[in-house]
Amino acid sequence: MTAETTSSAAPSDALVAVPPPLNLVRKFSADFARSRVAVAALAVFILLILAAIFAPWITPQDPYDLMQLDIMDGRLAPGSTGYGGKLFVLGTDDQGRDLLSGIIYGLRTSLLVGIGSALIAALIGTTLGLAAGYAEGRVESLVMRLVDLQLSIPTILTALMILAVMGKGVANVVLALVIVDWAIYARTTRATALAEREQEYIEAARSLALPWWRIMFRHLLPNCLPPLIVIAMIQIANAIALEATLSFLGLGVPITEPSLGLLIANGYKYILSGTYWISTFPGLVLLVLIISINLVGDHVRDILNPRNQ
Amino acid sequence: MASWLIRRVFQALLVVFVMTLLVFVAVNLIGNPVDIMISPNATQAQRLETIRALGFDLPLWRQYLAFVDNLFHGDIGDSFVFGQPGLHLIAQRLPATLELAVSALLLSVLIGIPLGLLAGLYPNRALSQMILGGSILGFSLPTFWVGLMMILVFSVELGWLPAIGRGQTATVLGTEWAFLTWDGLQHLILPALNLALYQISMVLRLTSAGVRETLHKDFIKFARAKGLTWRRIVWVHVLKNILIPVVTVIGLSFGGTIAFAVVTETVFSYPGMGKLLIDSINLLDRPVIVAYLMIVVLIFVTVNLVVDLTYVLLDPRVRLGDRE
Numbered sequence: 001m002t003a004e005t006t007s008s009a010a011p012s013d014a015l016v017a018v019p020p021p022l023n024l025v026r027k028f029s030a031d032f033a034r035s036r037v038a039v040a041a042l043a044v045f046i047l048l049i050l051a052a053i054f055a056p057w058i059t060p061q062d063p064y065d066l067m068q069l070d071i072m073d074g075r076l077a078p079g080s081t082g083y084g085g086k087l088f089v090l091g092t093d094d095q096g097r098d099l100l101s102g103i104i105y106g107l108r109t110s111l112l113v114g115i116g117s118a119l120i121a122a123l124i125g126t127t128l129g130l131a132a133g134y135a136e137g138r139v140e141s142l143v144m145r146l147v148d149l150q151l152s153i154p155t156i157l158t159a160l161m162i163l164a165v166m167g168k169g170v171a172n173v174v175l176a177l178v179i180v181d182w183a184i185y186a187r188t189t190r191a192t193a194l195a196e197r198e199q200e201y202i203e204a205a206r207s208l209a210l211p212w213w214r215i216m217f218r219h220l221l222p223n224c225l226p227p228l229i230v231i232a233m234i235q236i237a238n239a240i241a242l243e244a245t246l247s248f249l250g251l252g253v254p255i256t257e258p259s260l261g262l263l264i265a266n267g268y269k270y271i272l273s274g275t276y277w278i279s280t281f282p283g284l285v286l287l288v289l290i291i292s293i294n295l296v297g298d299h300v301r302d303i304l305n306p307r308n309q
Numbered sequence: 310m311a312s313w314l315i316r317r318v319f320q321a322l323l324v325v326f327v328m329t330l331l332v333f334v335a336v337n338l339i340g341n342p343v344d345i346m347i348s349p350n351a352t353q354a355q356r357l358e359t360i361r362a363l364g365f366d367l368p369l370w371r372q373y374l375a376f377v378d379n380l381f382h383g384d385i386g387d388s389f390v391f392g393q394p395g396l397h398l399i400a401q402r403l404p405a406t407l408e409l410a411v412s413a414l415l416l417s418v419l420i421g422i423p424l425g426l427l428a429g430l431y432p433n434r435a436l437s438q439m440i441l442g443g444s445i446l447g448f449s450l451p452t453f454w455v456g457l458m459m460i461l462v463f464s465v466e467l468g469w470l471p472a473i474g475r476g477q478t479a480t481v482l483g484t485e486w487a488f489l490t491w492d493g494l495q496h497l498i499l500p501a502l503n504l505a506l507y508q509i510s511m512v513l514r515l516t517s518a519g520v521r522e523t524l525h526k527d528f529i530k531f532a533r534a535k536g537l538t539w540r541r542i543v544w545v546h547v548l549k550n551i552l553i554p555v556v557t558v559i560g561l562s563f564g565g566t567i568a569f570a571v572v573t574e575t576v577f578s579y580p581g582m583g584k585l586l587i588d589s590i591n592l593l594d595r596p597v598i599v600a601y602l603m604i605v606v607l608i609f610v611t612v613n614l615v616v617d618l619t620y621v622l623l624d625p626r627v628r629l630g631d632r633e
Binding site for chain 1: 324327331332335445446449450451452453454457458460461464465472473564565568569571572575576586587590591598602605609613
């Protein structure tokens with residue numbers, strides 16, 4: 001499927017791995033800008049990332065500085081004014097923490113864990129997939145058996161198993177997400193690499209007697225990237241959702257670094273008494289985050305799909 | 310056919326074997342088996358005695374053989390919390406989870422296929438666009454949050470359905486089932502719907518894609534030329550041809566449904582084995598965790614085997630192709 005894209009992206013004399021020419025980037029941007037929904041989704045995503053990065057400067061209070069919390073402000077409804085005259089736009093949680101500040105800080109943990117684990121999984125999965133696609137034989141069959149095994153087990157089960165044994169914590173959640181995710185990258189990379197391996201530019205690189213690692217990473221990898229970019233985006237969204245689920249179950253991030261999932265879990269106790277906002281608002285932000293990533297990813301897939309060109 | 314069957318069964322056994330190995334390694338190598346199997350309150354003498362009694366002084370491969378041997382006898386060790394065999398505890402909770410998972414599966418078929426047919430037959434209608442758009446939400450929304458919102462809307466605000474628990478059960482063949490009582494059914498609706506959301510979206514999309522593809526096939530044109538009624542074409546000729554991928558996906562996702570029931574059961578405080586698993590993880594009750602993992606793997610492998618067999622029965626091409 002990428003055979004057509006490479007003929008335009010990589011000229012046959014690609015002995016030196018050239019970065020994609022500027023007009024390719026410009027063409028991609030133009031294609032991307034054609035979908036207003038995707039542009040809006042991208043804007044929302046960037047806004048959320050900026051909010052997470054600049055959290056200490058934009059939040060009304062530091063939600064984890066106990067000096068700034070007042071238990072008298074506990075479980076105030078959205079829009080109410082607290083004991084000390086402060087306005088709580090989205091209300092407060094059971095400890096009198098401003099929910100808006102809590103959400104923005106929670107976004108930090110969610111994004112960090114989601115993007116971090118997706119990148120590590122991409123690194124491992126792509127390398128293994130590339131190796132499996134480039135080197136036939138035993139390496140390939142070993143990697144693909146592992147991929148099959150991993151993909152046949154439901155993600156949540158693998159993650160539960162790892163966290164049940166290792167215990168909770170940010171590092172263990174990242175580990176669980178990486179183990180769950182790497183196989184998808186490996187499978188995609190191998191499928192693309194198998195097709196690319198037969199192209200002339202690889203043959204040319206081989207006849208120059210370039211070392212195998214140079215061919216793999218400088219020549220094969222850049223041409224396998226388009227489908228991987230899409231997968232990585234969708235996987236970031238999936239990782240964020242899975243982390244939220246695990247944290248909700250009490251197996252994810254610790255209470256000292258709450259993610260959106262843990263914030264939702266905190267509100268769970270109060271939901272039957274009608275205190276809806278503690279669970280609802282972090283969930284809405286989670287929702288917007290996941291959907292915006294998915295919309296961007298879907299559109300990028302449409303652009304990169306050679307059948308649509 | 311026979312050789313295929315043997316190969317397939319062998320493959321299933323291999324997966325079970327690998328899983329026992331993984332669980333064994335996970336429990337015995339990563340965690341300290343002594344800490345896992347022996348209560349932290351035990352004295353040193355008790356510890357040494359239990360270590361000998363449980364065979365932790367033996368080499369690893371003999372321990373693994375003993376572990377597998379015990380598995381065959383259904384002995385995974387007693388729960389630290391309940392003092393009962395772990396397998397027994399899980400087996401007690403199994404009917405509740407199965408009930409939930411099967412209900413979710415039924416819902417995904419009963420809701421997913423009609424909606425998918427609608428969206429596939431009339432792709433340009435606004436309703437179809439809404440259905441397909443909604444299915445994207447079903448894919449990407451985190452299940453647990455949707456469950457919370459369902460509780461908030463249907464239980465807290467509207468007061469239509471109970472939010473937590475399993476309700477009244479009726480005993481049939483020595484097992485308690487909730488779907489046989491009105492109260493139990495009411496308790497089942499929200500969790501089953503919550504668990505089914507992902508499946509509904511998947512079945513819906515598969516059905517609609519299948520319908521759109523099938524409608525352009527020659528045999529449909531032929532059926533129309535023959536003067537068959539539209540209803541017969543859709544319900545017999547189209548549906549029959551899209552059923553294979555749908556059945557496969559529904560079947561293959563059954564194991565995933567049981568695993569994801571962990572989330573739904575936690576949200577709705579539904580007393581199934583998934584809730585027990587989460588409680589056990591929080592209490593570090595390892596024998597129950599091992600029992601859960603082994604049972605789920607067994608269910609999973611069995612279901613996949615059955616799906617493959619059904620696949621062969623449904624699609625003559627697979628059957629005949631193998632004979633050549």
